[in-house]
Amino acid sequence: MAEYIETLLTEEEVDQKISELGKRISEDYAGRQVHLVGILKGASFFMCELAKRITVPVSIDFMSVSSYGASTKSSGIVRIVKDLDDPLLDKDVIIVEDIVDSGRTICYLQELFRDKGARSIRFCTLLDKPERRVVDISVDYVGFRIPDRFVVGYGMDYDQRYRNLPYIGVVRFED
Ligand code: IMP
Ligand code: MG
Numbered sequence: 001m002a003e004y005i006e007t008l009l010t011e012e013e014v015d016q017k018i019s020e021l022g023k024r025i026s027e028d029y030a031g032r033q034v035h036l037v038g039i040l041k042g043a044s045f046f047m048c049e050l051a052k053r054i055t056v057p058v059s060i061d062f063m064s065v066s067s068y069g070a071s072t073k074s075s076g077i078v079r080i081v082k083d084l085d086d087p088l089l090d091k092d093v094i095i096v097e098d099i100v101d102s103g104r105t106i107c108y109l110q111e112l113f114r115d116k117g118a119r120s121i122r123f124c125t126l127l128d129k130p131e132r133r134v135v136d137i138s139v140d141y142v143g144f145r146i147p148d149r150f151v152v153g154y155g156m157d158y159d160q161r162y163r164n165l166p167y168i169g170v171v172r173f174e175d
Helices: 011-030 044-054 104-115
Strands: 004-009 036-039 058-067 080-081 092-100 121-128 141-145 167-175
Touching: 011 044, 011 104, 011 121, 011 141, 036 104, 044 058, 044 092, 058 104, 080 104, 092 104, 104 121
Parallel strands: 036 058, 036 092, 092 121, 121 141
Antiparallel strands: 004 167, 058 080
16 A cells, blocks of 8 residues: 655745744743753654744753553553753743644643743643643644644654654555
C-alpha cells in the first residue's frame, strides 16, 4: 500500500501563525523573562521557531515524557524519559507542545511544575484537537484547532517518520 501525505496546513500558514503567537506572548510577558519548556520530540521544531519570534528575554529547556503503555493510558500516568536541566523556581513557564489531544500530558506537567515552584505556568500548542479532550484543562495559546485526524510534520511523527516535513499533513493510504 502506498502512503502519501495530504496537506492540512501549509508552511506559510504555520509560519504566519507562529509569528502571531510569538507576538502575543511578547506582549503578554512584557517586562518579564519567559522560560519555554518544550516537550520532546514533537514540539522541538515549533519551539525553535516560536522562540525566535519572542522579543522578551527567553530561556529554554526540554523534557521528554511518555505514557505508560496503551493499556494504562487512561490512568493518565506519564513517565519522565528525560527530565529538565534547570530549576523552575520563580520562573514564568510556558509549556510548549506540538499537539494537545486528551490533555493528559499537559495536565500531569502542570501539577509537576507547580510542585517545582514555578511562579506561573501557561500552555502553548501549535495544534489542538478539542474533540479528544478527556481532562478539563484550558490551553492559553493555540495555533490551530483541528478535527480529530492523525497529523504529521513540523515535528510530529507517524512511526518516527515525517517529523522533518516543513508543513502539516494527514497520512493517507492507497493501493
Ligand atoms: P495527550 O496527552 O493525549 O494530550 O497527548 C499529546 C501527545 O500525543 C502529543 O504531544 C503527541 O506526541 C501525541 N499526538 C497526539 N495526536 C497526535 C497526532 O495527530 N499526530 C502525532 N502525534 C500526536
Ligand atoms: Mg508530544
